[in-house]
Amino acid sequence: MESADLRGHRWAGIPLSASLLTVWSLAAAAQISRDAINQKPLAKPTISVSQGRVIEHRENVTFYCDTPDVNITIHWVSNHQPLPSHERIQLSTDGKTLTIFTVQRVDAGTYQCEAWGVLQVKSSDPTYLIVYYGPDPVTIKLEPGIPNGDTVEVMEGSNVTFLAETESCPQASYSWFFPNDSKPITSLFLNMSNVTIHAVSKEHEGTYKCLVSNTATQLSLLGALKVRVLERLTKPxxxxxxxxxxxxxxxxxxxxxxxxxxxxxxxxxxxxxxxxxxxxxxxxxxxxxxxxxxxxxxxxxxxxxxxxxxxxSEALKLNISYGPDRVYFTRGSETLADNTIRAELNSRMILQCWAESQPDAEFNWTYDNTSVCKGEQLVIEALTWKHQGNYSCTASNSVTLLTCSASVMVSITGHQSSLSVGAIAGITVGILAVIALAIGLGCFLHTGNAKGLSRRTTEDTVYENTTPTSEEGHPEEFGHNWPMPVYANVPATQGQIPIKKMLPVDPPEQLYEESPSTIHGGYSRGPRKPSSKLALHPLVPTLQKENAESNYEVLVNPELSVYCQINRPT
CATH class of the missing domain: 2.60.40.10 (Immunoglobulins)
Incomplete structure (x- = not known):
């Protein structure tokens, strides 16, 4: 263990050391101050350069810093920044000589050298180094224009500006070559990097060239641009x-x-x-x-x-031919769901044949495999027994060469007679009595007046029970061998009693014609008075002429008393 006396001596030595250090520091500082006061101020260095204008990639340049001071250090500054060290820069041992090999454009700018003394720094005036370079490869832009591959497209009638871009020192000169020109345009566009053309037309299409030249480097480069002028589009x-x-x-x-x-x-x-x-x-x-x-x-x-x-372009719709599709029958406003139609005797029947087709289909009607007429509508003004049977409609398309058929069966139903059996018997007896009386009276007159009767002229001939002529009608057209009632009013000759002859009636319900209607038409079906027109003339409508109001063409089948209507476009 350390004694108390020893510890006392050690603590006494520490203040003494601190006092000696303080005295030495003050002495050193005083000596430096005396040296600084005794040193002369540094002189301003100067720079000399081997050549202030050089061509890029071709020449070297050397800078020399001159100063009379000694015991100094030389530092170099380029463009106000410490000179970076790289392989193309070489400094002498004393630092006063700076050499740049194979000068590049980045070496251009201001150079200074600084002389560093103990407590002083002196800088030289800046020296400029100019590096000539270019021209670089030329790029020609066109505004407004849209690149499309190796071509730039411009709109017809627009104003366009050509701009040649390049890097060059000193500034390059420009010579423009327009399409189909063998010589450069120098008088108007000399030393101009841009050219404007107003109202471009198809004549301005082609390849534009620009020759860029540098008089210092003696280099020239040619730029080119292919231009296509787009016409204002017209309708295809x-x-x-x-x-x-x-x-x-x-x-x-x-x-x-x-x-x-x-x-x-x-x-x-x-x-x-x-x-x-x-x-x-x-x-x-x-x-x-x-x-x-x-x-x-x-x-x-x-x-x-x-x-x-x-x-x-204008909108175009295609005309596509198709069909005919399935054939439908309509009667009035209804489509027939059944292939059988029941119609009353003497009623009017209209059948409509319809099929979807483009162009419109042509329709041919047959009755029991016999062609009747052509048209969309089959019209029978007054149904008779002979109209009963199978009707077929065939739709055909002349463009697609397709056909489609359908059939319908027409069944005729007749009214019961409104006369009783006794009434019919009474009428028959009365008719026979009248005939007998007429025969007897005729014989009496013939016996008493034989001489007068022999002098009768052809105009006074008594009408006999003869078959009606074509002018009176053909009752056989109303049914299969069913006689129709025909009234023949025999005119009375002088001195004779008029004789009324009547063909037998069978069946009696044919004396009446039903009101024109269809089964679904909703018309009255009550009996009508006998019509001499109905009895004397067959129900064959005379409709060969065009009906201007309905725009129908009417085709008649006189043999069957049937006709067809062909719709015509209005």
């Missing part, structure tokens, strides 16, 4: 195939025709952009339709466009 049109479009055609191709080159083409269905599908395939200037359908009518349009203009 759609070209159809040169054959008739028929449903289920395997392939149909529509072509967008335009006089413009290098334009984009897109297709529209209505107002919607048409996107590719398995059925419709737009492929630039063509639209391919696979398996044409009847609802592919469109409208279609194609549009040509470029970056500054666009034009769309």
């Amino acid at each position: 049109y759609i070209m159809l195939p040169n054959w008739t479009l028929v449903e289920d055609t395997s392939l149909v191709v529509l072509t967008c025709q335009t006089t413009h080159e290098g334009v984009g083409v897109q297709w529209f269905l209505g107002d919607q952009l048409l996107l590719p599908s398995e059925h419709l395939v737009p492929d630039n200037r063509t639209l391919v339709i696979h398996g044409l359908r009847r609802n592919d009518t469109g409208p279609y349009a194609c549009e040509v466009w470029n970056w500054g203009s666009r034009a769309r």
Whole structure:
């Protein structure tokens, strides 16, 4: 263990050491101050350079810092920054000589040397180094313009400016070559890096060149730009195939025709952009339709466009032929669901044959496999027993060459007689009595007046029970060998009693004609008074002339008392 005396001596030595250090520091500082006061101020160094203008990549340059001071250090500054050290820079041992090998454009600028003394620094005036370079490769821009590959496109009628861009020191001179020119344009565009052309037209298309030259480096480079002038787009049109479009055609191709080159083409269905599908395939200037359908009518349009203009064709609808489809029968406003029609005797019947078809189908009616007439509507003004049977309608399309048929059976029903059996018997007995009386009276008159009767002229001939002439009508046309009532009023001759002869009536209900109607027409079916017109003339309408109000053409079959109506477009 250390004694108390020893510890006392050690603590006494520490203040003494501190006092000695303080005295020495003050003495050293005083000595430095005396040296600084006794040192002379540094002189301003100067710089000399081997050449102040050099050509890039061709020459070297040497700087020398001159100063009379000794015991100094030389530092170099470039563009107000410490000179970086790299392989192209070399300094002498004393630092006063700076050499730059293979000068580059980055070496251009101001250079200074600094003389550093103990407590002083002196800088030289800046010395400038100019480095000539270029021209670099030339780039020609065109505004406004849109690059498209190696070509720049401009719109017809616009004002465009050519701009040549390059790096060069000193500033380069420019000579422009326009398309089809063999000499550069120097008088107007000398030393101008840009050129403006107003109202560009197709004549300005071609390759533009610019020759850029540097008089210091004796270098020249040529830049070029190919220009295409886009015309203002005009409407294209759609070209159809040169054959008739028929449903289920395997392939149909529509072509967008335009006089413009290098334009984009897109297709529209209505107002919607048409996107590719398995059925419709737009492929630039063509639209391919696979398996044409009847609802592919469109409208279609194609549009040509470029970056500054666009034009769309007129909308086109396709005329697609199809059908005929299934044949339907209509009667009035109803479609027949059954293939049998029951109609009353003497009623009016109209059958409509209809089938979906483009173009409109042509209709041919047959009755029991016998052709009746042509037209959409089969009209029978007054049904008779002979109209009963099977009616067929065949629809045909002259373009698709397709046909479709359907048949309907017409069954005729008649009214029961409104007279009782006793009334009919009474009428028959009365008629026989009248006939007998007439015969007896005729015999008496013949016996008493034989001489007078022999002198009768042909004009006074008594009408006998003869068959009615064609003017009186043909009752056989109303049924199969069913006689129709025919009234023959025999005029009375002088001295004779008029004789009324009547053909037998069978069946009696044929004395009445039912009001014109159809089964579904809602018309009254009550009996009407006997008509001498009905009895004397067959129900064959005289309708060969065109009906201007209904726009129908009427074709008549006189043999069957049937006619057809063909709808004509208004």
